Amino acid sequence: MNSRVDYIEISDKNSSNETPIENKTEDGISQRYWMRLKKITAIWMSAWIFPAILLHIPVSMTSSIKILNGIPLHWFNAALLSILVGVVLIFLYALVMDKTDKMLKGGRNSGGG
Amino acid sequence: MNLSYGKISIILFSILYALLIIVLALLGNTFVASGVAVFGSLFLYLLIAFIMRTRDVGEFYVAGRSIGAIPIGSSIASNWMSGASFVSMAGAIALLGFDGLPYIIGWTLGYCIAAFMIAPFIRKSGTYTIPEFIEVRACYWSIARLIGVIMLFIVSFTYLVAQLVATGVIVGRFLGLPAILGAIIASVIVVAFAGSGGWKSIVWVNVAQYWILIIAYWCAFMAAAYVAGIFNPWPHIGYGELLTKLEAKEAFFNLKTFTEPFVRVFGGGTGQANWILSALCLMLGTVGLPHVLSQFYLVKDVRTARYGVGWGLTFIALLYITAPVYAVLARSAFSGAWGMPVDQVINLSWIQKWVPTGLIKVVDVNGDGLLQPLELSFHNDIVVVGMPDMFGLPWFFTTIVAIGGLAAALSTANGLIMVMAVGATRDIYKRFINPNASERREIWIGRIMLVVLSVVSSIFGARALDDPTFSTYVALLVGWAFVFAASSFTPIVILGIFWKDLNKYGMIAGMICGMFTALPYVLWVGLYGAPPIMIFGSKIGTIAWGTIAFLVNIMITIAVTLATGGRKANTPEVLRFIDALKTPE
Numbered sequence: 001m002n003s004r005v006d007y008i009e010i011s012d013k014n015s016s017n018e019t020p021i022e023n024k025t026e027d028g029i030s031q032r033y034w035m036r037l038k039k040i041t042a043i044w045m046s047a048w049i050f051p052a053i054l055l056h057i058p059v060s061m062t063s064s065i066k067i068l069n070g071i072p073l074h075w076f077n078a079a080l081l082s083i084l085v086g087v088v089l090i091f092l093y094a095l096v097m098d099k100t101d102k103m104l105k106g107g108r109n110s111g112g113g
Numbered sequence: 114m115n116l117s118y119g120k121i122s123i124i125l126f127s128i129l130y131a132l133l134i135i136v137l138a139l140l141g142n143t144f145v146a147s148g149v150a151v152f153g154s155l156f157l158y159l160l161i162a163f164i165m166r167t168r169d170v171g172e173f174y175v176a177g178r179s180i181g182a183i184p185i186g187s188s189i190a191s192n193w194m195s196g197a198s199f200v201s202m203a204g205a206i207a208l209l210g211f212d213g214l215p216y217i218i219g220w221t222l223g224y225c226i227a228a229f230m231i232a233p234f235i236r237k238s239g240t241y242t243i244p245e246f247i248e249v250r251a252c253y254w255s256i257a258r259l260i261g262v263i264m265l266f267i268v269s270f271t272y273l274v275a276q277l278v279a280t281g282v283i284v285g286r287f288l289g290l291p292a293i294l295g296a297i298i299a300s301v302i303v304v305a306f307a308g309s310g311g312w313k314s315i316v317w318v319n320v321a322q323y324w325i326l327i328i329a330y331w332c333a334f335m336a337a338a339y340v341a342g343i344f345n346p347w348p349h350i351g352y353g354e355l356l357t358k359l360e361a362k363e364a365f366f367n368l369k370t371f372t373e374p375f376v377r378v379f380g381g382g383t384g385q386a387n388w389i390l391s392a393l394c395l396m397l398g399t400v401g402l403p404h405v406l407s408q409f410y411l412v413k414d415v416r417t418a419r420y421g422v423g424w425g426l427t428f429i430a431l432l433y434i435t436a437p438v439y440a441v442l443a444r445s446a447f448s449g450a451w452g453m454p455v456d457q458v459i460n461l462s463w464i465q466k467w468v469p470t471g472l473i474k475v476v477d478v479n480g481d482g483l484l485q486p487l488e489l490s491f492h493n494d495i496v497v498v499g500m501p502d503m504f505g506l507p508w509f510f511t512t513i514v515a516i517g518g519l520a521a522a523l524s525t526a527n528g529l530i531m532v533m534a535v536g537a538t539r540d541i542y543k544r545f546i547n548p549n550a551s552e553r554r555e556i557w558i559g560r561i562m563l564v565v566l567s568v569v570s571s572i573f574g575a576r577a578l579d580d581p582t583f584s585t586y587v588a589l590l591v592g593w594a595f596v597f598a599a600s601s602f603t604p605i606v607i608l609g610i611f612w613k614d615l616n617k618y619g620m621i622a623g624m625i626c627g628m629f630t631a632l633p634y635v636l637w638v639g640l641y642g643a644p645p646i647m648i649f650g651s652k653i654g655t656i657a658w659g660t661i662a663f664l665v666n667i668m669i670t671i672a673v674t675l676a677t678g679g680r681k682a683n684t685p686e687v688l689r690f691i692d693a694l695k696t697p698e
Binding site: 029030033034037038041044045048051052053056057059063066067068069070071072074075078079080082083084086087089090091093094097098100101104105 | 211214217218221222224225226228229230233345349350351352353354356357372373374375385388389392393396416419420422423426427430433434437438611692695696697698
């Protein structure tokens with residue numbers, strides 16, 4: 001099993017807790033972290049459905065609405081708005097995950113949540 | 114050579130490079146100035162690659178996992194945006210109108226999936242390649258890794274050939290050199306980038322190439338937007354009046370209007386369901402492409418991975434939100450010629466310049482002496498490469514676009530060749546042939562692989578440039594790469610992270626069934642022209658079908674996993690690996 005040996009031989013330079021075969025979980029905190037992460041992921045993936053799918057369903061209605069001196073709304077949604085919403089979603093996700101990481105670090109240090 | 118010395122070298126070179134171009138331009142020798150500008154950009158990339166050279170295997174494979182969020186965002190963006198994105202996408206939208214917009218949302222919003230469900234976990238896994246991740250997740254089953262490497266090579270190699278073709282075409286069109294020579298030069302340069310420092314060199318070359326390509330794209334766009342008068346107050350939201358005029362003209366000539374939805378064919382299908390499923394397939398395929406996933410290994414930590422993807426999408430968006438406006442500008446320029454006497458049209462300076470290249474065709478089909486819209490046909494590429502001429506911009510805008518196009522094509526080729534070299538070295542040589550290879554030997558094997566891949570891809574690139582039929586197949590395969598990635602890699606990677614019960618039987622069954630759902634349909638409808646299946650009244654094209662294959666993969670994976678004992682079939686070692694992905698850093 002050469003691959004397993006590799007993980008030990010070539011360790012990560014920047015992070016001490018990433019070797020795959022080492023079990024570094026602190027069960028309580030890790031489980032809570034994972035539950036929270038799953039919830040955040042579910043919320044953000046649900047939000048992603050809006051720019052990726054929902055925004056483009058009512059095209060028969062949005063194509064008759066003109067904005068900004070003549071740009072049809074269905075075109076504007078796909079050509080600009082969806083992408084901007086996607087960018088905002090990723091940065092919001094990163095900020096929320098930062099907060100979650102910090103909270104968990106606090107929990108680890110104090111032994112509480 | 115230390116970094117500060119390297120930085121000084123880059124700054125000095127850049128100043129001399131700019132001065133030389135200015136002096137040549139002032140002397141009136143615009144052709145030489147253009148040549149110096151284009152080839153000088155190549156020397157700049159070589160200089161960066163040389164400064165970042167390394168003999169450390171960790172730096173060669175994963176840039177020492179040391180890249181920050183904004184640099185990796187730039188690298189993600191340039192690695193993603195190929196010569197086709199730069200040169201052809203705006204043209205595709207100019208031809209397809211609203212029905213071409215799945216390209217825009219499909220090739221951007223996939224990065225949301227990457228940020229929420231893949232990138233941080235791939236980084237956390239501590240693996241070096243996606244085939245390696247798949248092997249570990251499949252209980253260290255070497256066959257899974259082998260399948261992963263084969264998939265990686267099929268997708269990346271086809272993509273690489275397409276990039277070499279694009280580079281050849283760009284060099285040919287802008288400098289008048291034979292396209293095959295352009296493709297060979299590109300492959301040699303890419304090997305020099307990658308061979309000097311592996312990912313460490315490539316990532317910083319990619320950073321430089323991103324900023325050059327996006328500045329080039331925006332320069333020509335902003336100047337054309339200014340001439341067209343769409344700064345009301347900003348081009349991206351100020352083209353309403355221009356679009357209204359364009360569509361009025363289209364209506365006058367009894368054409369389907371530019372923004373009319375679901376009236377043109379996309380990926381062999383039509384209708385709203387095809388539009389949405391195609392966009393979804395492109396999103397799901399994006400995050401399954403090996404050269405996209407490989408970027409997530411290079412970052413400092415999990416937090417950087419999240420922000421890096423955010424910056425990556427931001428930088429990609431700068432081009433993708435601009436392409437639809439580019440398309441409107443180009444279509445408006447074309448519409449300006451509709452109804453004019455053909456004699457006058459063929460004397461327009463930009464028509465005169467581009468007709469000999471074959472990118473524009475003017476044929477008075479009905480012989481009435483007036484140009485009807487369908488009598489002026491154009492190739493996708495003319496929208497970006499011809500924009501400076503359409504709007505009467507000075508000569509140097511064409512050179513800027515050439516430099517940007519070259520940067521776009523090379524930056525994607527960089528990543529592709531590196532992903533394959535790492536796959537051949539780490540996933541084949543180190544894993545199956547010589548597990549005890551020293552670091553020094555590994556790097557040399559990596560460099561040899563780069564040369565071999567370069568030679569083989571050059572041969573295929575030259576063939577594609579020489580044979581239009583072969584070239585068509587390459588283009589089709591690149592389009593279908595998203596279908597294959599969405600139907601094979603993406604579901605396995607996502608389920609492998611989020612579903613602890615997933616076992617190797619489910620993974621393999623899912624990948625095989627996903628591919629066997631996608632492949633026959635793609636061949637049957639895409640190659641043999643069979644009628645597409647109808648869903649919700651829409652003809653489902655080959656790209657849209659990738660979403661169906663993705664769902665089939667998910668269902669089969671879950672069913673087979675549950676039928677084969679789920680979690681019980683995983684070893685404790687693998688369960689610990691999955692747990693480690695889920696812990697905070």
